[in-house]
Amino acid sequence: MQFRDLKKQYRVLKQEIDAAMLNVVEAANFISGQQVDVLEEELAKYVGVKHCITCGNGTDALSMMMMAWDIKKGDAVFVPDFTFFASGEIVSFGGATPVFYDVDEATFNADVESLENAILEVKKEGKLVPKVIIAVDLFGQPADYDRLEAVAKKYNLLLLEDGAQGFGGRIGTRRACSFGDAATTSFFPAKPLGCYGDGGAIFTNDDKIAEYLKSIRVHGKGTFKYDNVRIGWNSRLDTIQAAILLVKLNAFKNFELEAVNKFASQYTNLLKNVVKTPIVAQNMYSSWAQYTIQLSSLEERNGLQEYLKEQGIPTMVYYPKAMHNQTAFLECKRYVDCPKTERLCNVVLALPMHPYMENEYVEVSNAIKEYLHLRHM
Numbered sequence: 001m002q003f004r005d006l007k008k009q010y011r012v013l014k015q016e017i018d019a020a021m022l023n024v025v026e027a028a029n030f031i032s033g034q035q036v037d038v039l040e041e042e043l044a045k046y047v048g049v050k051h052c053i054t055c056g057n058g059t060d061a062l063s064m065m066m067m068a069w070d071i072k073k074g075d076a077v078f079v080p081d082f083t084f085f086a087s088g089e090i091v092s093f094g095g096a097t098p099v100f101y102d103v104d105e106a107t108f109n110a111d112v113e114s115l116e117n118a119i120l121e122v123k124k125e126g127k128l129v130p131k132v133i134i135a136v137d138l139f140g141q142p143a144d145y146d147r148l149e150a151v152a153k154k155y156n157l158l159l160l161e162d163g164a165q166g167f168g169g170r171i172g173t174r175r176a177c178s179f180g181d182a183a184t185t186s187f188f189p190a191k192p193l194g195c196y197g198d199g200g201a202i203f204t205n206d207d208k209i210a211e212y213l214k215s216i217r218v219h220g221k222g223t224f225k226y227d228n229v230r231i232g233w234n235s236r237l238d239t240i241q242a243a244i245l246l247v248k249l250n251a252f253k254n255f256e257l258e259a260v261n262k263f264a265s266q267y268t269n270l271l272k273n274v275v276k277t278p279i280v281a282q283n284m285y286s287s288w289a290q291y292t293i294q295l296s297s298l299e300e301r302n303g304l305q306e307y308l309k310e311q312g313i314p315t316m317v318y319y320p321k322a323m324h325n326q327t328a329f330l331e332c333k334r335y336v337d338c339p340k341t342e343r344l345c346n347v348v349l350a351l352p353m354h355p356y357m358e359n360e361y362v363e364v365s366n367a368i369k370e371y372l373h374l375r376h377m
């Protein structure tokens with residue numbers, strides 16, 4: 001059994017993907033080919049924002065936004081304690097300070113009260129200048145942007161949506177990657193919309209920021225490539241990846257997103273009385289980057305993972321360590337405690353989930369029931 005069956009996805013889409021890749025190779029337009037422009041237009045239209053700027057990966061996308069907003073030493077950027085390392089790494093990379101806040105145990109996303117406490121603590125101390133809130137759409141579900149946008153407004157902060165796992169999700173009719181002042185995503189192969197290598201994108205309605213980003217992704221170019229008006233990067237999406245993404249975006253829109261939602265409800269039906277199943281908040285739609293259950297203790301979680309492994313069922317622990325406990329962040333001051341994140345790190349387990357499942361969820365659910373039955377005998 002595969003955790004996320006990318007080989008099967010390729011088998012299904014092979015004809016179109018092969019043709020798309022060959023096209024790029026034959027035209028030899030490997031960098032900044034026309035497929036990149038077409039993809040940016042399609043992604044912007046799908047998400048419902050004015051500009052999509054593709055780049056090398058999701059981490060670069062976040063870093064480039066820090067640079068676009070001139071976030072630097074002495075600035076505080078608020079980051080959820082329960083997320084992938086990159087969400088906080090990019091803050092330190094630019095010299096600013098990440099301030100971690102706790103998450104909600106039901107949705108795994110921002111606990112807005114904890115965030116507000118962290119902002120107040122930083123203001124009270126008076127050493128750092130609060131600048132940006134980063135919110136993450138963890139495991140595919142958008143964070144609570146109605147409340148987050150209100151908090152950002154109240155404290156006059158910028159809001160950045162890290163939609164690396166959230167692409168395809170919605171709140172009502174508003175799509176993920178359209179929230180806050182700017183949003184980023186990742187096309188890492190295992191993300192909801194993935195390419196065949198690294199890739200990423202930034203979404204914004206701000207014309208000036210869009211122009212700045214297009215400049216810094218190619219060495220700070222001005223009117224043409226060899227006119228360099230600022231210090232920039234080399235962070236572009238390869239044409240071949242754009243061509244693959246154009247094929248995959250169609251599959252994503254036409255059936256993949258619907259498929260993962262169907263499998264998620266099958267899992268929930270089978271497991272809701274057995275373990276704590278993931279909750280999709282009212283009015284929200286998830287793209288199910290992960291289907292994450294919660295066990296009752298670290299021992300039970302680790303035992304179950306081991307048992308499933310013996311049955312040939314792969315699972316993952318996203319994430320075993322809170323951001324504030326990462327060695328790289330040990331020197332960062334803790335402004336608020338994050339007990340919910342600490343508990344989640346011990347009890348979460350992500351189950352096999354992807355749009356090309358047949359009925360693996362039955363086998364997985366049965367194995368989970370077996371293990372818990374044996375354990376409680």
Ligand SMILES: *Cc1c(COP(=O)(O)O)cnc(C)c1O
Binds near residue numbers: 059060084087186
């Ligand atoms: C994957 C991921 C990133 C980084 O994306 P890359 O393309 O791997 O650089 C950032 N934030 C979150 C929440 C992610 O899951």
